[in-house]
Amino acid sequence: MEGVKHNRFGPVIFSKYERGSAIERALAMSREDILFELKNSGLKGRGGAGFPTSTKWMLTAAAISDKKYLICNADEGEPGTFKDRVLLIEYPELVFDAMVVGGYTIGATEGIVYLRGEYEYLLDSLNDYLNGMRKDNLLGENILGKKGFNFDIRIFLGEGSYVCGEETALIESLEGHRGEARNRPPYPVNTGFMGKPTCVNNVETLATISHIIVKGSEWYKNFGTSKSKGTKLFSISGDCEKPGVYELEWGMKISDVLKLVGAKDTKAVQIGGASGVCLNSSQFDRTLAYEDVPTGGSIIIFNKKRSMLKVLKNFMEFFVEESCGQCTPCRIGNVKLLEAVKMIEENKLTFGYLKKLKELAETMKIASKCGLGQSSPNPFLSIIENFKEEIFNYAGGGEYAKE
Amino acid sequence: MRKNNNVRAPESQKRLKVKIADNPEDIGAMVHIEINEKKVSVPLGTTILEACRKNQIHIPTLCHHDDLCIAGVCRVCVVEVEGMKTLQAACSFPITNPVKIKTTSPRVRRARKNILDLLLSEHYGECYACVRNNNCELQALAKEYGVDHYNFGHIDKPKFQVDNSSYAVVRDMNKCVLCKRCVRTCIDLQEVGVLEAINRGEATYIGTFFDKPLADVICINCGQCINRCPTGALHANDPRDEIWAAIDDPEKHVIIQTAPSPRAAIGEEFGLEPGHSLTGEMNTALRRIGFDAVFDTNFAADLTVMEEGTELLLRLYKALAKGEPDVAIPQFTSCSPGWVKYLEHFYPDFINHLSSAKSPQQMFGALLKTFYPKIKNIDPANIVTVAVMPCAAKKFECNRPEMTDSGYKDIDYGLTTRELAQMIKEAGIYLPELPKSGFDDPFGDATGAGLIFGATGGVMEAALRTVLELVTGDKIENIFENAEIKPVRGFEGIRYAEIPVTKVGKVPGIISHLIPDFEWLKGITLKVAVAHGTANAKKVLEDIKNGGKFSHCHFIEFMACPGGCLGGGGQPIPTNAEIRRKRAEAIYKEERTLNYRKSHENPKLIRLYNEFLTDGPCGSVSHKLLHTTYTKRGSFIV
Incomplete structure (x- = not known):
């Protein structure tokens, strides 16, 4: 595992860290202190939804149950996101240490990593790594001599469905059922895996926690903006010279990011993966932060040669296929939006119908059962709005739409 | 992976975890909420839907059914909860804090209409060519929302072949709206579990194990899924045409036996409130339809x-x-x-x-093609036996190969209460207004x-x-x-x-x-x-x-x-x-x-044992005609 480690630089996640140090530090602290540190750090979930991590941990810690679970959501399925893979390959100590810390804090005895099916090739090395931790008493019984604190981690391989990144669908899948989102409330912190209180955290969230525990929340708050604390890993891909995973402070301008990765002639930036929004060049001075453009970390860059209609079609095809199919707005709504893209291609979309579709997109955003259907209209709305000149001024969707 | 094999329904389809106390007021478990700016108190854990119903506020529903666990999938019942970004499904949202709810805001109305339009766009078929015409929840919703055209188009070709392999249940997935009531009925209410959603996204449909025809899976034919389907996607395998043909054939002596439950419910098909028994009226109707004899299954009971x-x-x-x-x-x-x-x-x-012992239906069938033709001097080959039953599985039962002890198919057709009501309507009869009449001899x-x-x-x-x-x-x-x-x-x-x-x-x-x-x-x-x-x-x-x-x-x-x-x-x-x-x-x-309330006092029954089943209950004649054997099917279809 050491061999594949790249030279990565970053102020928080990629800063120096010694395996086991977060566990050691945490076990010397009270649970309340750990929760306070987390709350003080202002850390929000890095999977994309941005729910305050400390709240999630507190609610799970407060739930009364004979058994609790901590789940690491490694179902990295958002198109254009590959940061979790980097963390799991190169920095597993950050992720697993934080899971142990979490187990200690919330009172869980079992940690489960829900690993994306396509990451099967990581399975052996991750299991080896866990065995190493067991050998050193970082996992198992009475961890590091802490009497009564038992915690172990197992890895569960997903089957490749996008929706299983949604935490309740993930839990359903883990239980052996169809990957379908549950009704919320009740939330997993009360009724999660096997009906027990369950805390589901993203890989990156956990990795950040390890650093916060060791170096303190005050240190962490030095980074980022007033409302978005700390740093974020960005998976940057598309038309640029240096694609890859970058750790950047919150609050960076999009144009600065583009400069950093050597993007030229950029026409559009899709932020937050397929379910995110697509910005045009007039919006590149906006900042990446929860208060402006929030994101789970995926940035896809499109240069002037790309057809935005094709980009949109690609996204909508993705959602039509990946909708779990249980709720009406998402199952049929995405089909209707994709049909509209095809109508634009064939020059058949009327503005009257477009207006109706925009209304439909709003309905999908507020009435779908889970985050998938609530966010899948984002690319449709933002691309249609931000690139309407390109899409509508040229017959059939612009000069690049037809090969 | 599944740890508890006894629990077959997924958590996503379970009842709400929040249990409602029996005495919420005494223990202070009442929550004070606002619905459409009206202040009301409800027990902790009540769903928004229940709270609204109790306060005479109508919320449209489709996937919700009182008998079933919640699904929250159709999204027709969405309402606005103050402080939440998205709309919430009223059927699945338990009230645990003093929420403010709006059930008719513009956002809610628009969302419901859009969702309904989406459902209609994928619902194949026309209402007038449908077994559920006038008793369809989707149709009722469309009416409620004044749908006069298809906003998002309408599917014009069927996608699925109709599965009428089963004697009991016909599945037409072209009319399915994926409310999953049948799935929940099968796996949660009945714990049988032959139906499940297959595929995902647009390709989702409700199917069986390996897409086998329903006759080839472990369906028990109970038909509970039919009773809970909101549309015409599920209905019973209807023998009306064959029965009309038999009635119209002068050669045939067509007998109908009526089970106890249809008479207590058939009035509902004619707009009566549940709870009206129409025994005598139904007998008259059956004679007017043209059945040659009307017997009471209760005799066989x-x-x-x-x-x-x-x-x-x-x-x-x-x-x-x-x-x-x-x-x-x-x-x-x-x-x-x-x-x-x-x-x-x-x-x-x-x-x-x-x-x-066979079921009453089949016992009667065996008698109707042995004892009855003998005393009536009719060729049993010309006897057609129909059983009106509250049941879908009876259609399967009468087709079991064991059920031919009379030398003929003991019961030719199982007819449901719904189908009989249809026949009565086709005959131009308004059942509740008919004069009463009794059952025919020799069974009385x-x-x-x-x-x-x-x-x-x-x-x-x-x-x-x-x-x-x-x-x-x-x-x-x-x-x-x-x-x-x-x-x-x-x-x-x-x-x-x-x-x-x-x-x-x-x-x-x-x-x-x-x-x-x-x-x-x-x-x-x-x-x-x-x-x-x-x-x-x-x-x-x-x-x-x-x-x-x-x-x-x-x-x-x-x-x-x-x-x-x-x-x-x-x-x-x-x-x-x-x-x-x-x-x-x-x-x-x-x-x-x-007059008689104990089986052994039934005078006609005593006569039957004296004249026909002469070696008494469980004797040789009754063993031949009235008893049967069963098959160890297991997971296999035998």
Whole structure:
């Protein structure tokens, strides 16, 4: 595992860290202190939804149950996101240490990593790594001599469905059922895996926690903006010279990011993966932060040669296929939006119908059962709005739409 | 991976975790909320839907059904909850804090309309060519929202082949709106689980194991899914055309027998409130339609009591008096063909517990093609037997290869209550206004014991009335007031009762050649149980497997459908606990008015044993005609 480690630089996640140090530090602290540190750090979930991590941990810690679970959501399925893979390959100590810390804090005895099916090739090395931790008493019984604190981690391989990144669908899948989102409330912190209180955290969230525990929340708050604390890993891909995973402070301008990765002639930036929004060049001075453009970390860059209609079609095809199919707005709504893209291609979309579709997109955003259907209209709305000149001024969707 | 195999329904389709206290006001578990700016208090854990219904605020629903666990998938019931970004499904949102709810805001109205338009765009077919025309929840919603054109288009070609392989249930997935009520009915209400969503996204459909035809999976034919389908995607396999053809054929002598439950529910098909029994009116209608004879299945139910009761006494005699080790006790009832098939599939090792007595429908069928043609001098080949049943599984039962003991197909067609109502309408008859008439001889009017077969616990009560009288020699009225055995009545899923046998009498002549005396029964406590719905049956069977309380029972009544036959898969739609309760009331009310209320007192039945089944209950003739065998099906289709 050491061999594949790249030279990565970053102020928080990629800063120096010694395996086991977060566990050691945490076990010397009270649970309340750990929760306070987390709350003080202002850390929000890095999977994309941005729910305050400390709240999630507190609610799970407060739930009364004979058994609790901590789940690491490694179902990295958002198109254009590959940061979790980097963390799991190169920095597993950050992720697993934080899971142990979490187990200690919330009172869980079992940690489960829900690993994306396509990451099967990581399975052996991750299991080896866990065995190493067991050998050193970082996992198992009475961890590091802490009497009564038992915690172990197992890895569960997903089957490749996008929706299983949604935490309740993930839990359903883990239980052996169809990957379908549950009704919320009740939330997993009360009724999660096997009906027990369950805390589901993203890989990156956990990795950040390890650093916060060791170096303190005050240190962490030095980074980022007033409302978005700390740093974020960005998976940057598309038309640029240096694609890859970058750790950047919150609050960076999009144009600065583009400069950093050597993007030229950029026409559009899709932020937050397929379910995110697509910005045009007039919006590149906006900042990446929860208060402006929030994101789970995926940035896809499109240069002037790309057809935005094709980009949109690609996204909508993705959602039509990946909708779990249980709720009406998402199952049929995405089909209707994709049909509209095809109508634009064939020059058949009327503005009257477009207006109706925009209304439909709003309905999908507020009435779908889970985050998938609530966010899948984002690319449709933002691309249609931000690139309407390109899409509508040229017959059939612009000069690049037809090969 | 699944740790608890007993729990088959996923968490996403479970009942709400928040339990509502019995005395919320006393323990301070009332939540003060606002609905459309009106202040109301509801018990903690009430869903928004329940809260609105209690306060006369209408919320449209589609995937919600009172009998089923929540799904929250159609999203038609969305409402606005102050402080939440997205709309919430009223059916699945438990109220735990003082929320403010808006049910008719512009956002809500627009969302509902859009969702409805989406559903309609994928719903194939036209309303006037549909079995559920005028009784369809999707149609009703479209009307409620004034849909006059398809905003998002309308599918114009069918995607699926109609599956009419099953004798009982026809599946037309082109009309499916993916509300998953059938899935939840099958896996959660009945714990059978032959239906599940397959594929995802646009390609999602409700299918069976490996997409096999319904006839080739372990469907028990209970038809509960039909009763809960909001559209015409599921309906029973309809034999109306064949029956009309037989009626129109002058060569054929077409007989209809009517089960106890259809008469208590058929009024609902004609717009009456549930709970009106139309026995006499229905008889008249059947004659006007053109049936040559109208018989009461309750007569055969009386016969079943005699046969099954004797069998029970024989089993007990062998086990308790003679100490034979291989006698299967408790004896299970066998009237419900859905239950029988459930047992054959899921607990095949238990089939020796099933009473070998056929169901009333099939007993009657065997008589109608043997005894009846003899006394009427008709060629049995020209007799067509129709059974109007509250049941979908009866359509399967009459097609079981064993059911040909008369030398012919004992029952030719099973007809549901819904289908009979349709026939009556086609004949231009408005049922509730007809004059009343009785049943035809030689079977005539039956006893109240046969009538109560229609309600859960009824078979048990009928059997106990006869068995206890035969054994004790005492009048049942002396043991239970007004002959009503209350402990086995009601709607609780599983009921258990103990009846001590304090005295025994002389063995009545009709079975004295089988059992010499009843002394061995003296001092014994008769333990009986009743379970309805196969999910409850499963609990009892698991308990028996584990040597629990029910393994010490002597006799257990099982019904596949919740509520017993009156909640059967062939009954009028909709169904819910309240409707089933009213149907039961109608049955018990009618029962109190009958002259005879014990099967063994039925004079026509005594005549039958004297003239035809001359070697008595469980004798050789009845064994040939009235008893049957079962198949260990397991997971296989045999």
